[in-house]
Amino acid sequence: MVEKSLNKNISESEENNLNKTAPKSENKNPEHPYIKYLRKDRLPHIFCNGCGNGIVLNSFFRGMESAKMDLNEIAMVSGIGCSSRIPGYVKCDSLHTTHGRAISFATGLKVGNPDLNVVVFTGDGDAASIGGNHLIHGARRNINLTVVCINNNIYGMTGGQISPTSPEGSFGTTAPYGTTDKPFNLSELVTAAGASYVSRWTTVHPLQLSNSIKKALLTPGFSFVEVISQCPTYFGRKNKLRTPVDMIRSFKENSINKRRADKMEDKELIGKIIVGEFVNKPRAEFSDNVCNLSMQECGKKHATKSAYLENSENL
């Protein structure tokens, strides 16, 4: 289903050109429409077979295109972990930072140049454990960032340790008898902290996900898109969901839309993944506030690129 709909994204003119130069049957392997957004010289990537990161990046590009945004207006920031490796493959300015700190780096970048659409790629360990403080304060400040949090309930990069979103009773290398910790509900957490836009989907919801990414990119404020994603290599192997298909099937079977879930009892929701929009309520945005203060105090917008000589080339 994903592949089919992606092919639709080849623009009409491109398709016409293909038709003119060659009969359709010979065109078995047309280049993926989003490969143009990647640094081809960095491929192949490091992600495992069956990883959800590809679906999320695909959905991101689709959301970006439907938001009519160009990659050259986007800067990506990430921390440490598998999901944080995504920006390095994308042909745009990217800042691959220290563990948990992506949102703080993104805060300085966004305030320093509000024209940039700053997108943070992060994971459950990066955003919710070591970076939890920056996450809630980013939401509280309501700074105009789009945070895509790929939540696979495990530390993949370091080999399968439990994370703050690992379900109670799940297994990891650091929870060999099953974790007794209670997991964070990230979308609820970020909603409570004051974000303008929050949604949660899984990798079986690529179309809803790209629509949410579009809304997140266009919302002037802190936008958080949580994607429940599969890590068959570590989470699956440790938790009787050994193949990507097993994991995807469990997402499909256990997802419940928030509108329906809101009418259900807590006990009915045990083990379920609540998907949908949690909040969509724009309010005053942080970098605008910084700019307004500058207007108020010195009559002009706050400085951008002022470290550079004024006659420096290309500026």
Next chain:
Amino acid sequence: MSKELFVQGNEACALGAIEAGCRFFGGYPITPSTEIAEDLAILLPKHGGSFIQMEDEIGAIGAVIGASWSGLKSMTATSGPGFSLMQENIGYAQITETPMVIVNVQRGAPSTGQPTMAAQGDMMQARWGSHGDYEPITLSPSSVQEFFDFTIESFNLAEKYRIPVILAADEVIGHMREKIIIPDKVDIIKRVMPKEKPEEFLPFKAEPTGTSPMAPFGEGYNLPITGLTHDERGYPDTSSPEAHSKLITRLCDKILKNRENIVSIEERMCDDADIILISYGAPVRSIFTAVDLARDEGLKVGSIKINTPWPFPESQIATAAETAKHLFMVEMNLGQMVHEVERVAGNKAKVHLISKIGGELHKPKEILSKIKEIN
């Protein structure tokens, strides 16, 4: 017209930052540095700058690095506990060659220690605080005027060498009030855009100066910035011993090979001196008076004031070790920079430590009596 002001050291630092072209401050309140944040919260919006109070010092330095890549001169200010929290990202700024200034107004430590008292206990942390090999630049002011001047110099060095510069002040200089002169015009170094087209530009190429021009985000350069070991394009290359050695050696060499251009000291009455007092930061004030007292008594004593503890002024101290018989390091810790003096002096001169902790400056007479003990 130059301006004369009577201000606190921390205020002088904030004024110096504005003069240097700093337009971004991200910080977190901590005694005895807080006035720098408070003053910049007032001043930055009046100069089209941005001020953010972050959630902690880790976030503060993160925001400062992000703002630097957006194209702004950026800084933060803190004290020991916050400086400890910043160490990981100082390493990130080193490996990604991000210009910025970190002011550390030192206080009694370890841990919470003495928040309102002066110390110089973070000098080795400035040198080695982040993990791995790197060569820092650190300046230490010994007057309110110097806190102003060295803030500007810190920004210039940060831009010139694309490095996080540490301005290691102390509580005495931070909170003392003195007259300062703000000159009409200060020399400041600005960034230049790369000459190459974006598709030809290598953001981490070893130019003859040791580093390459820094392109900002948002100008089509598609910069891939990472804290991983990277090649000239910025692409990660983490398993090649050669790639790591090449990168880290270049980063260290850009400072070490320019040591003589960066180092700054001030000698007084060293030509005929048998004894040379060496210090940096606030205790410099005590050694100057101690030299005068000693000369009044006919003792041949001189002084060396170190403005740049890092990179350490090796050749200058080695020369002093050849001409004088005794070198005294005067510092507000239990002996940190004295190890550098010992290393450089070898067996050419006898090296002594006059240390004092607890928050009070050395009294000149205390120094004088220590000098007399060797005779």
